Amino acid sequence: MNGPLSGLVVLDLSRALAGPHAAMMLGDMGARVIKVENPDGGDDTRGWGPPFVGPQDARESTYFLSCNRNKESVVLDLKSPHGRQTLSRLVRRCDVLVENFRTGVLDRLGFPMEELHRLNPRLVALSITGFGHDGPEGGRPGYDQIAQGEAGLMSLTGPDPDHPTRIGVPIADLLAGMYGAYGVVAALHERERTGLGKVVRTSLLAAVVGVHAFQGTNYTVAGQVGRAQGNLHPALQPYGSYRCRDAVVQVAVGSQGLWERFAPLVGLTPDDPRFAVNADRVARADELAHHINAAFAHRDVDDLLAELGAAGIPAGEVRTLDRVYEWEQTRSQGLVIEVEHPSLGRVSLPGPAVRFDGGVRDSHLAPPVLGAHTDEVLAWLDLQDQPAGIPGEATRSADPVAQERPTGQVARADDDGRARRPRATTHAADDAHSRPCSPVRHR
Numbered sequence: 010m011n012g013p014l015s016g017l018v019v020l021d022l023s024r025a026l027a028g029p030h031a032a033m034m035l036g037d038m039g040a041r042v043i044k045v046e047n048p049d050g051g052d053d054t055r056g057w058g059p060p061f062v063g064p065q066d067a068r069e070s071t072y073f074l075s076c077n078r079n080k081e082s083v084v085l086d087l088k089s090p091h092g093r094q095t096l097s098r099l100v101r102r103c104d105v106l107v108e109n110f111r112t113g114v115l116d117r118l119g120f121p122m123e124e125l126h127r128l129n130p131r132l133v134a135l136s137i138t139g140f141g142h143d144g145p146e147g148g149r150p151g152y153d154q155i156a157q158g159e160a161g162l163m164s165l166t167g168p169d170p171d172h173p174t175r176i177g178v179p180i181a182d183l184l185a186g187m188y189g190a191y192g193v194v195a196a197l198h199e200r201e202r203t204g205l206g207k208v209v210r211t212s213l214l215a216a217v218v219g220v221h222a223f224q225g226t227n228y229t230v231a232g233q234v235g236r237a238q239g240n241l242h243p244a245l246q247p248y249g250s251y252r253c254r255d256a257v258v259q260v261a262v263g264s265q266g267l268w269e270r271f272a273p274l275v276g277l278t279p280d281d282p283r284f285a286v287n288a289d290r291v292a293r294a295d296e297l298a299h300h301i302n303a304a305f306a307h308r309d310v311d312d313l314l315a316e317l318g319a320a321g322i323p324a325g326e327v328r329t330l331d332r333v334y335e336w337e338q339t340r341s342q343g344l345v346i347e348v349e350h351p352s353l354g355r356v357s358l359p360g361p362a363v364r365f366d367g368g369v370r371d372s373h374l375a376p377p378v379l380g381a382h383t384d385e386v387l388a389w390l391d392l393q394d395q396p397a398g399i400p401g402e403a404t405r406s407a408d409p410v411a412q413e414r415p416t417g418q419v420a421r422a423d424d425d426g427r428a429r430r431p432r433a434t435t436h437a438a439d440d441a442h443s444r445p446c447s448p449v450r451h452r
Contacts, residue, residue, distance in 0.1 A: 012039020012370050017197070020103040021045065021080060024052040026153070026179055027137045027213065028109035029076040030186030035105065035193065036079030037361035039370060043099065043386055044077065044377065048084040051379040052077070067352035067378075074376045076186075078348065078358055081374075081382035087118050096120065098390050100128045104206075105193055109137040112148045122208050133196040133206040135189045140214045151213045153179035160217035165224055167237040174237070184216035241298060246290035247271070250327060251301045256310035257327040260301070260317065270320050275304035334359075348375035 014035055021032035021044040029044075029052070036042040046052055057072040086092040100106065106125060108115060115121060125132055136142060139151015140159070157163050157175050167174030192209035200206055218225070223244065224235040235243065240259075242248035247262045262271050265287070269279040277284065277300065284290045290297055305313060310326055317324040326332075333339055334357075346360040356375070 011367075012037075013365065014194075015039035017041070017104045018043065018102060019105040019107060020099050021107045023107050023109040023137070025054055025109070026076055026182035027185040027189070028107045028135075029054075030183055031135060031137065031189035031193070032080065032107045033076055033078055034186065034190040034361075035107075036374075037363070037370070040105070042080040043103070043382070044080045044082050045085050045087075045096070045099070046082055046379060048086055048380065051082070051084070055379065063352045069350070069353060069376075074356075074358065077376035078346075079370070079374045080377055081386060082377035082380055083383045083386045084380035093119055095387070095390070097128055098394065099386075100125055100132060102390065102393050103129070103132065104197070105133045105135065107135045107137075107189070107193075111150055112138055112142050126206065129206070131200060131204065131206045133193055133200065133209065135193050135209045135211075137185050137189050138210070138212045141212045142210055151181075153181045153213065156181040156213035156217060160214050161221065161224075162217050165235050165237055168239045170236040170238075172237070181213040181217050184220060185211055185213050188216050188219060238294075241294050244291060245287060246294050247297055247301060249294075249298065251298065251305050253305040253308045253310050253313050258305070258310060258313060259325055259327060261323040263323065267322060271317075271322050274316065274320060274322070275301050346373050348373050350375040351378055351381070 017035070017040040019032055019035050019040045019042040021029065021042050023029050023032060024046075032042050032044070044052075050056060052073060054073040054076070055070050058070045060071050061068040062071060063069045085095055087096060100120075122134060122136075125134055138147070139156060140149045141147050154175050157180065158173070160181065162180070163173040163175055164170070166176060188211045189209065192211060196207045196209050227233045227235055240250035245261075245263060247260055247268075250257050250259050252258075260271070262268050268284075268287075268290075272279040272281070272284070279285070282289075283293055284297055314324055314326065328336070334345060339345060343364055344360045344362070345357050347355060347357055350356050353375075358373075358375075360373075
């Protein structure tokens with residue numbers, strides 16, 4: 010395995026989307042990610058659907074598949090003494106912990122942040138909540154659509170102010186995961202200097218407010234409250250969606266120079282007094298859009314985009330997702346990856362959004378079957394604990410966590426006695442992904 014985070018171990022206690030997305034991003038960068046799941050069904054998203062895919066006795070949720078690549082799955086009952094004991098062992102051996110429990114849940118399980126840092130002073134802990142871990146509403150549960158509404162995003166989205174609309178993906182969750190991963194990397198960098206880990210906190214509320222951009226300063230500086238106005242930009246025109254004969258196209262005339270090249274293509278003169286400068290075009294955005302739609306109405310999308318491109322006008326088609334994933338440009342950027350899943354076979358997944366010269370990973374792991382790596386991770390813990398001589402640690406032979414493994418996942422051993430993952434859940438991956446990773450430095 011390669012990547013800038015190779016050698017780091019991430020303990021993923023999160024479920025649903027925000028935390029799993031953060032942990033997946035770290036895994037994409039080369040970290041080993043150990044996902045801890047409840048033995049009774051695992052991550053909530055394993056049951057979110059339809060669609061479900063795969064054999065009738067091994068159905069998989071495509072929702073779960075979207076945010077859990079490059080991870081290993083371990084089942085632990087964190088309410089049991091043995092589950093908590095094993096979690097303590099994992100905390101000692103990991104560099105990063107990701108959790109998105111409601112405020113106070115970790116404390117009730119016996120793992121407040123103070124205890125996590127007692128177990129491992131170098132641990133970087135990422136905590137993602139709905140509305141923040143403190144404040145007058147810090148304990149509220151957070152779900153994406155609620156956060157989109159509470160954080161103002163829906164008021165800016167939709168055809169008009171009377172029809173607030175959620176974004177078509179769970180953007181609050183995704184942004185919280187991205188901000189969380191960003192915070193983790195910063196804390197890891199600081200750890201190199203101080204030798205100590207920190208708690209990184211973000212929330213769905215913080216993530217959405219963090220991307221208000223000009224809509225935020227429109228209010229905080231100018232006192233103007235943004236409102237939904239469909240696909241027309243509130244501060245720049247023409248900039249929006251327009252319909253041609255066989256598709257919807259988007260045009261972004263982002264400067265006066267572009268306007269002077271664009272206007273003749275739609276039968277206008279650049280110095281038309283109605284639209285001569287951007288402020289006039291914004292004030293008459295509906296009138297201008299009507300004129301552009303009329304000019305585009307009988308044009309085919311391919312010819313229209315070719316003409317706009319030849320004039321240097323930024324433009325593009327509004328694609329459906331099938332056309333996005335079949336688009337050669339998408340595939341050329343590594344945004345579709347192939348993985349081997351134990352029950353689904355070879356499948357395509359959306360790929361990482363960041364690339365480095367020379368690549369990031371040699372290959373990718375499919376999202377794991379529930380509990381597929383319990384034996385392997387416990388064997389790795391034993392290898393780590395034995396030379397350390399940690400008093401009071403249970404050995405694998407005495408650790409009943411294996412009893413929590415889902416039915417049918419029987420551990421086997423290689424000739425050297427090291428546990429290997431069950432035959433039914435083996436991933437096709439290179440050796441560096443499959444074997445227990447080497448001890449993390451600086452312990």
